[in-house]
Amino acid sequence: MYLATPIQLERLTRAEAAAYLGINSQTLANWAHTGKVAIPHHKVGRKVIYMKADLDCYLASTRRTQTA
Template identity: 55%
Template sequence: MQHTSATSPVPSPRPTFQLSSTDAAAYLGITAGTLNVWRCTKRYLIPYIKVGRLVKYRVADLDSWLASRTITAGGLNED
């Protein structure tokens, strides 16, 4: 008879790396104030997570946004 554990470890989902507004702004090379203005005025629609009063940004979302803003030598983005 084989003995199996009643509680087998369940793999946890891979966490998504999230940045504060200050860290996200640094990642983008702008000030936190500029990022806050862009968010509040919807000047640029950068996805963010709102939890209570906290605002978080996923690195993957920032990378996607940057890629969408990339201009190639021909003048068009690569998408």
């Protein structure tokens, strides 16, 4: 059975998530609106919540290694 650690369950606001990714919060909002980049998020009323684990998965999926 898989148990998530508290760090993986960490919830971030859109502004916090954008800062974590190193982008502008409006860019993150545009990605969510257009579907250009699919990062899972939750909408609670007007508030948007991102899970840190989802952001880490996104970063891992975009990781590039240099080849010789």
